[in-house]
Amino acid sequence: MAARNTVRTDDELAGLDVPSLLRFGLGEGSRMRTALFGDGAVSAAVVLGRAGVRPRAVSFLAKVVRSGGAAYAAALPEPVPGESAGATVRAWLEAAASVAHTVDDDESLARWLSAVAEVMAVRDIATHGRGSI
Template sequence: MTAFPPKTDDELLRLDVPSTLRFGLPAEGHARRVLFGDGAIAAAVTLGRLGVLPRSVAYLARVVRAGGAAYAAALDLPLPGETPARTAGGWLAAAAGVAGGVDDDETLARWFEAVAALMELRLTAGTSPAP
């Protein structure tokens, strides 16, 4: 296995999260690993810098699980605040465009749960600003 150098938060912020969702949600293998690896970390950094609480992202995961990607994408405020809502809305729209059913909705919900867990870990470790 090849070890990759760690990425800084600023490098992760340049990652195209909607693309990781479009390619990683319906696929297995490398694209899915990128989605749940760098893609989830980039999302956690982004939302952390916007002051979003991890519990809000965990709640969004429950909404996705209950209603699906398309339902969540149609919400006016998927996360509290205008900028976080617009950010998450873009991610949800990208996912809804490729989601092919309940399995993809479940994968998206698990991804949002991973993002929330990473946000909580970053807060606990002191590597993310407190909201």
């Protein structure tokens, strides 16, 4: 089956079900892995960018997940700055924690969060001519 080139708007991407992508995309060999690291990462970047979260906060969260795991990060009172953004990210972390049973799963989540931070930084440069991770 050939891949389709589909252009999605930011609004369409922001409407994706990131918790489901995390639940079905984290496992090794998952069919949804490409969607998680593709559209899912861009979706998360759009949502967090609109909430005013900086890429470095997501990079830091990736380090926390790498060190403590998905369940530990999901229990943080403020995984990223901002009450609304924190609640959104906590839902993502809880979805990931529900399927993250190994260190490899936690590492995959940390790599995904790092990818989200990179997308955010690139979007920031493209939009504002500046960026920092």
